[in-house]
Amino acid sequence: MEYLPDDKLHEECGVFGIYAPYPRQVAHDIYCGLTALQHRGQESAGISVSDTRGPMGNIATVKGMGLVSEVFDKAGINGLTGNIGVGHVRYSTTGGSLPENAQPIAMNYIKGCLALVHNGNIINAAGLKEEQMYRGQAHYTTSDSEVLAYEIISERVRSDSIEEAVKRAALKLKGGYAVIIMSPRKLVAIRDPYGIKPLALGEKDGAFILASESSAIRSAGGKLIRDVLPGEVVTVTSEGIESDRSLCGKKEAHCIFEYIYFARSDSVIDGIEVRKARFMAGQALARHDRVSADIVCGVPDSGLIAAEGYAAASGIPFNIAFHKNSYIGRSFIKPTDEERRLAVHMKLNVLDSVVRGKTIVLIDDSIVRGNTMRQLIEMLRASGATGVHVRISSPPFLYPCYYGTDVPSKGQLIASEHSTDEVRERIGADSLAYLRPEDLGEMAPGLSLCSACFDNDYPVL
Amino acid sequence: MEYLPDDKLHEECGVFGIYAPYPRQVAHDIYCGLTALQHRGQESAGISVSDTRGPMGNIATVKGMGLVSEVFDKAGINGLTGNIGVGHVRYSTTGGSLPENAQPIAMNYIKGCLALVHNGNIINAAGLKEEQMYRGQAHYTTSDSEVLAYEIISERVRSDSIEEAVKRAALKLKGGYAVIIMSPRKLVAIRDPYGIKPLALGEKDGAFILASESSAIRSAGGKLIRDVLPGEVVTVTSEGIESDRSLCGKKEAHCIFEYIYFARSDSVIDGIEVRKARFMAGQALARHDRVSADIVCGVPDSGLIAAEGYAAASGIPFNIAFHKNSYIGRSFIKPTDEERRLAVHMKLNVLDSVVRGKTIVLIDDSIVRGNTMRQLIEMLRASGATGVHVRISSPPFLYPCYYGTDVPSKGQLIASEHSTDEVRERIGADSLAYLRPEDLGEMAPGLSLCSACFDNDYPVL
Amino acid sequence: MEYLPDDKLHEECGVFGIYAPYPRQVAHDIYCGLTALQHRGQESAGISVSDTRGPMGNIATVKGMGLVSEVFDKAGINGLTGNIGVGHVRYSTTGGSLPENAQPIAMNYIKGCLALVHNGNIINAAGLKEEQMYRGQAHYTTSDSEVLAYEIISERVRSDSIEEAVKRAALKLKGGYAVIIMSPRKLVAIRDPYGIKPLALGEKDGAFILASESSAIRSAGGKLIRDVLPGEVVTVTSEGIESDRSLCGKKEAHCIFEYIYFARSDSVIDGIEVRKARFMAGQALARHDRVSADIVCGVPDSGLIAAEGYAAASGIPFNIAFHKNSYIGRSFIKPTDEERRLAVHMKLNVLDSVVRGKTIVLIDDSIVRGNTMRQLIEMLRASGATGVHVRISSPPFLYPCYYGTDVPSKGQLIASEHSTDEVRERIGADSLAYLRPEDLGEMAPGLSLCSACFDNDYPVL
Amino acid sequence: MEYLPDDKLHEECGVFGIYAPYPRQVAHDIYCGLTALQHRGQESAGISVSDTRGPMGNIATVKGMGLVSEVFDKAGINGLTGNIGVGHVRYSTTGGSLPENAQPIAMNYIKGCLALVHNGNIINAAGLKEEQMYRGQAHYTTSDSEVLAYEIISERVRSDSIEEAVKRAALKLKGGYAVIIMSPRKLVAIRDPYGIKPLALGEKDGAFILASESSAIRSAGGKLIRDVLPGEVVTVTSEGIESDRSLCGKKEAHCIFEYIYFARSDSVIDGIEVRKARFMAGQALARHDRVSADIVCGVPDSGLIAAEGYAAASGIPFNIAFHKNSYIGRSFIKPTDEERRLAVHMKLNVLDSVVRGKTIVLIDDSIVRGNTMRQLIEMLRASGATGVHVRISSPPFLYPCYYGTDVPSKGQLIASEHSTDEVRERIGADSLAYLRPEDLGEMAPGLSLCSACFDNDYPVL
Numbered sequence A, B, C, D: 001m002e003y004l005p006d007d008k009l010h011e012e013c014g015v016f017g018i019y020a021p022y023p024r025q026v027a028h029d030i031y032c033g034l035t036a037l038q039h040r041g042q043e044s045a046g047i048s049v050s051d052t053r054g055p056m057g058n059i060a061t062v063k064g065m066g067l068v069s070e071v072f073d074k075a076g077i078n079g080l081t082g083n084i085g086v087g088h089v090r091y092s093t094t095g096g097s098l099p100e101n102a103q104p105i106a107m108n109y110i111k112g113c114l115a116l117v118h119n120g121n122i123i124n125a126a127g128l129k130e131e132q133m134y135r136g137q138a139h140y141t142t143s144d145s146e147v148l149a150y151e152i153i154s155e156r157v158r159s160d161s162i163e164e165a166v167k168r169a170a171l172k173l174k175g176g177y178a179v180i181i182m183s184p185r186k187l188v189a190i191r192d193p194y195g196i197k198p199l200a201l202g203e204k205d206g207a208f209i210l211a212s213e214s215s216a217i218r219s220a221g222g223k224l225i226r227d228v229l230p231g232e233v234v235t236v237t238s239e240g241i242e243s244d245r246s247l248c249g250k251k252e253a254h255c256i257f258e259y260i261y262f263a264r265s266d267s268v269i270d271g272i273e274v275r276k277a278r279f280m281a282g283q284a285l286a287r288h289d290r291v292s293a294d295i296v297c298g299v300p301d302s303g304l305i306a307a308e309g310y311a312a313a314s315g316i317p318f319n320i321a322f323h324k325n326s327y328i329g330r331s332f333i334k335p336t337d338e339e340r341r342l343a344v345h346m347k348l349n350v351l352d353s354v355v356r357g358k359t360i361v362l363i364d365d366s367i368v369r370g371n372t373m374r375q376l377i378e379m380l381r382a383s384g385a386t387g388v389h390v391r392i393s394s395p396p397f398l399y400p401c402y403y404g405t406d407v408p409s410k411g412q413l414i415a416s417e418h419s420t421d422e423v424r425e426r427i428g429a430d431s432l433a434y435l436r437p438e439d440l441g442e443m444a445p446g447l448s449l450c451s452a453c454f455d456n457d458y459p460v461l
Helices: A026-036 A074-078 A125-134 A144-156 A162-172 A214-219 A256-262 A274-287 A304-314 A337-347 A371-382 A420-427 A437-443 B026-036 B074-078 B125-134 B144-156 B162-172 B214-219 B256-262 B274-287 B304-314 B337-347 B371-382 B420-427 B437-443 C026-036 C074-078 C125-134 C144-156 C162-172 C214-219 C256-262 C274-287 C304-314 C337-347 C371-382 C420-427 C437-443 D026-036 D074-078 D125-134 D144-156 D162-172 D214-219 D256-262 D274-287 D304-314 D337-347 D371-382 D420-427 D437-443
Strands: A013-019 A044-050 A059-065 A084-090 A105-109 A112-122 A175-182 A187-191 A200-204 A207-211 A223-227 A233-237 A240-244 A295-298 A322-324 A348-350 A359-364 A387-392 A431-434 B013-019 B044-050 B059-065 B084-090 B105-109 B112-122 B175-182 B187-191 B200-204 B207-211 B223-227 B233-237 B240-244 B295-298 B322-324 B348-350 B359-364 B387-392 B431-434 C013-019 C044-050 C059-065 C084-090 C105-109 C112-122 C175-182 C187-191 C200-204 C207-211 C223-227 C233-237 C240-244 C295-298 C322-324 C348-350 C359-364 C387-392 C431-434 D013-019 D044-050 D059-065 D084-090 D105-109 D112-122 D175-182 D187-191 D200-204 D207-211 D223-227 D233-237 D240-244 D295-298 D322-324 D348-350 D359-364 D387-392 D431-434
Touching (some): A013 A175, A026 A044, A026 A074, A105 A144, A112 A125, A144 A162, A144 A175, A162 A240, A207 A214, A207 A233, A214 A223, A274 A304, A295 A304, A337 A348, A337 C214, A359 A371, A420 A431, B013 B112, B026 B044, B026 B207, B026 B214, B026 D337, B084 B112, B084 B175, B112 B125, B112 B144, B144 B175, B162 B175, B200 B214, B207 B214, B207 B233, B214 B223, B214 D348, B256 B437, B274 B304, B274 B437, B304 B359, B337 B371, B337 D026, B359 B371, C013 C187, C026 C044, C026 C207, C105 C144, C125 C144, C144 C162, C187 C207, C200 C214, C207 C214, C207 C233, C214 C223, C256 C274, C256 C437, C274 C437, C295 C304, C359 C371, D013 D175, D013 D187, D026 D044, D059 D112, D084 D175, D112 D125, D125 D144, D162 D240, D200 D214, D256 D274, D256 D437, D304 D359, D337 D348, D348 D371, D371 D387, D371 D420
Parallel strands (some): A295 A359, B387 B431, C295 C359, C387 C431, D387 D431
Antiparallel strands (some): A013 A207, A044 A084, A105 A112, A187 A233, A200 A223, A233 A240, A322 A348, B013 B084, B013 B207, B044 B059, B044 B084, B105 B112, B112 B175, B200 B223, B233 B240, B322 B348, C013 C084, C200 C207, C200 C223, C233 C240, D044 D059, D044 D084, D175 D187, D187 D233, D200 D207, D200 D223, D233 D240, D322 D348
């Protein structure tokens, strides 16, 4: 949830779609929804709506680089009329920060036009793209979302409906994905058969909403109905909702990192409250821990809830130990090493009275490179902390993700290159412990999870 | 050459390409060339250059809405390295003012990537587009240029080279066009077999240049070598220039309106100096005219040279009668009828001392709707002119253009709906005469012309 | 600390100054400091630095409307060289949102030039302004800061130094203020004799820093030395620091609202840690409270620490009950009543698992209009809270502030117009209690406070 | 009238004011008027209008860097209501390109508020400024316009009206100036007693207009009434116009350069049509010239009319020899020497057919540094001209201007440092001749002129 280069993993996207079966300017709802999903991607934002006046086949699109509030001003939103729409926020992987890659992808094709938004990663995109190119299909972007769009329109010719084409296309796709496609008359959504990526269905004033997280439905003023099922194709028309579950039934593998870090703590994903999952992780951490300390603190914002859980289970009091400055913009001045150090100071400051003379259990949700953690520990000690015991509410991060998470190269994963004790020394902690892999399941009881980044067990390759 | 809604026809585009067989930042040359071609299109501008660092298949593109000087700032141009490049300025037809339609069109396809710039119109684009869409080729724009690009990449699969694909594609195209395509290693240009649209070849510091007009080559500091021949495919590589003339040999039909109005007066097109052509048109006008007047004046800028010619042939002295304000931007305030009237006043003011007490021959290159002319005559009379005889250095504009000129609907063509005497009365002139169609040829001696807009004789349909 | 129209009071400004007795581009330090002070004002930002190349008497100024990160890009900051500088962030009162009012105020006057930044309010500004205008001094702004600047330069003629002029001017000023003035060779700061407004002195790499809050010194990489004393004039030159305390000795009256809400929780003001003050207020609240509840929650961000204190004193567990979205920009779309409701939803969402089936003590630092609180309570109940007991960590807000805080008109102060029970009913709480006025002192033991907004006892009028 | 660094002198400003004695949004009229005055200054633009809602004492101001069309968009203009207003365009002298210096200058002072626009230069501004500063009047700009404003408000205290204060202030001012001042209820204008700077009075739809040039009145849809007299104070109120001529009667000294270059050719200044003056200068040049040549050409735009006059008097035919590109923006890419050369090519191209094989008389209005002329002659020869005889329609420029014209330092004035023959050699002409000083008077028969830049005879110092 950070603006600055930091030690966190990054989700690549958030998607939002809405169908109002009556005149309604849904662009306003999408704006609210995307703002609520902004933590999933801050590089670009875009909205497409049905627009019979639109020269591009009845779909009008506005997209651009930057935050939702930067891409859309009042005039821009008000110009987007129409009762059906999709929206997207995007975080880019290294090297792919291209205006061309902003979504929605809006295309004219033989059956009319569509706009598509996508969260996730298609593992076999390269192969599909080559086949597409042999068929003469040009690519204007470097994204796998365009590959996905082409698979759908290619199937559309031999399908009776867009939703059938989506299903046929899905048979060829490997990976984790949540996709929403709009035509000028329909909204179609699909979630990958493993349920790797989240997708929720909601309702507001008689309109149906699809969104990466339930919190976006709620922030837009709506109510969560249920999650789209792994493999389910949901179609919204003026007649209401249709569900095609013929692709369902695979072994599920829900991304554990949504619970650990990506999702907003107020979201409910696949029946599990994210806040509760994080609290449970903190509790599980404490259960096997025998450290003696005065207070438990969390690294804002992501470590706070696990810290609450740890405190509840350990009996050590929970305290907020950092002030976080939320005004740090993207135009930071000198990204030199010295200033990167300063950047942490600008974002987080220690509340001295909390930590002075105290031994602290410091909880964070994960360690990727370890740089920020080292600095925070220094800051705590400078403020008078007498001991800092770091506890991570997930296991060591060891393996790459192929489903759409931006992971640094292996050499930059501190846990992959160093033993736990070496990591402890590098970050300057008095002790360091992780959540035990076997306790991961406690975060999401009854749910089948993908935890490949911890255990190398990939559901689909 | 105007900014405001006016009575002129509009060219749709200008193209520019350059290949330097050595390290050179050609984006600067393209910037100069596009600035020189700005009169051909003010809606959008774009540049693509070879860029091995580029994530989009080694071609980097910057494009946007507005003038060249608005789309590119210093930083933007300096970021575009590379020794091969193409550029484009675009004027949009009604309803097509879309950011998506800005060029160059940059695509990844099975053989790599290309960027394409296009001036002209493909008459059979709709049919080709439908075929393309049946093949699964999606369209991101509403332009025929994308149709053209798809024809080329579709042919590329069964061709040995991009230039062969361009030639094969050309066999399917009907219309007038000048196209420049760049790959990361080549520059390929083609001119339609009728030579409807202009395309010149030049040289600067060992680099080869292709441009819609010779004036752009000159403004960029280069020299005109020759015109690309109708139907010729020119390929520039590190080895130099290759010419494929196997499509040449059709009956030529060079657009007469380039000489009348579109091209800069300092350009040379197909061996004819544009300034000379306009001067000759003025002379031809005078030859059959018996009006008695004190002075000859031209409507700036396009009517000035014909007025010089008329003056030379008639012996009536030539005088500049209008001051033109070149600072009128696009953000004019109230486009109401009253303000549209004011707009002419803001752009052109009469030099009273020139016209006071004088009978004037007023020359313009063409009349489309007649609104501006009516106002100018009112202004001249208000400044004391005792008579205004309007002479138009082209025949009455009667028929639409299918080759890329933005023509108003027939009902708005004043000469199509009204007799010459009715037109005279509407614009308030004392007399009105046009260039005789049979004299058109004097503008471009020895050249085979397309004058379909005057005589309904279309070279290709 | 909010972006949207809300129920909070607003501080009007933050000031920052730095003097490096060696070549150093202090604009970078000021940028960091202002970012840390952004919560004190989001309307405009500005920086002045010494610049011998500057045409305006050796001081160069950049200022504009918006956040620090919006007003200053990298190029803008890098263009501001110089080793002495001041900066300002401003929140505007209703009606005064003028570009002209952005600070620093940079003036040329008889002794050279100066730039001034000011936090606070001069009560007798109107009278002084009239005197100034009688003397022929024109005003370019509507701010009392310009009045202040004119008093200083008026005194400068009969003073030996700028610091003497500052002191002389101060004798005429009534109100609360913290002011930093730079000449091209000096930095002079003054704090009002009552110490109403805060001003801290720090050090970084041999440079002296003055700032509204110690957290800004720390975020800029420096260390707090001490607070500037009430009435003290501090002068920084290449020789070091000089202190003139001849105006000191008045009865002090430090603004209690800095501790309650304005200041960052990581700041230390007049020896009191702000976080600790808020924690103590929470403790004091609890001490006289007999409510029975399951959990204590705070309204983010300002109520969180008091909630921690309440929890510690009451033994009721503290929990984070809201997710806060920090990506809500200023360009929110439709500021209608319905959307204003939505705005709270977009900013704060309830963490259901925390509150479901629970009776809650909900802590906030203050209630101004009561609108947000009513909505939060609705949201908590909708999420399953069985009881909501509101506790405010300050007394009822009843009287206006004359020292620079933006207070709504009396009719909008809910506590001023309604009894506590009426307020309780309007916000929909099960019970409502405030901090007792007699307990205010516990927040800042040993400090003489201004709590006029609660008790109508103004230190200076 | 140029955008690029060039060889021309620069006027520093254009002013416009309007008073409509009925509800009318005069900002639109001012926008039109300033656009017509854009040639007098392209650095900044601004408009002030009466606005009872305005927080700054009933005057609302918008100003900024750039062209009129860049500073004001539709929304900006529409936000400026009010029936009284003034506007300004500004060209800056070297080093003074400061946002602070944009006009109107809007001030609050003891009697209310005013906005002031100024063209010209106050010679004794430095002395007055020092006196003002001694009185405690701070300066926010480096311009003499602020000095002027302070003189007026200083006199206002002891005057019965703003117009009386203006007149009193004028008694202290030395220099050339045309000033318009608005209060929320009046419009007052003054022209310096020598009439150095122009100021015209006009009328449109019952509203009175004041403007630097009559062409601005006409472009805004109005009619010229007369020139403001040298020394006249004109006051416009709801009662109509009042004229105070008590300062009139000095020996007049109208700036000759308005006729030579600054003013638009369609303006009438002090009864003399500018176009006619330029035509006469060309005639006078020819009268003493015995050169034998084929054609006469002018350097666009300023040399064209003098060329017409030369042609008329000499019998040598006049021809337009250059195409001028009016699309060259301010963001030119590389201002290196090589690119500066290119810049001339981008702006002006030779029409080859006009000059090929011809001996040319090339007319320009003045030579300042000589760089552009050298290049143009090279270009003409490259296009086949067999001889180039340069004739300048003004005498050699030898002395600085103290009245508001931006003149390069003496060392850069080619005529000041070199003999006519040396200049001829440097620019590469076959011959070179200037207008004889004794013929200057022919441009403006019966008018008393300031030609100090040619003859060192300054009307006021």
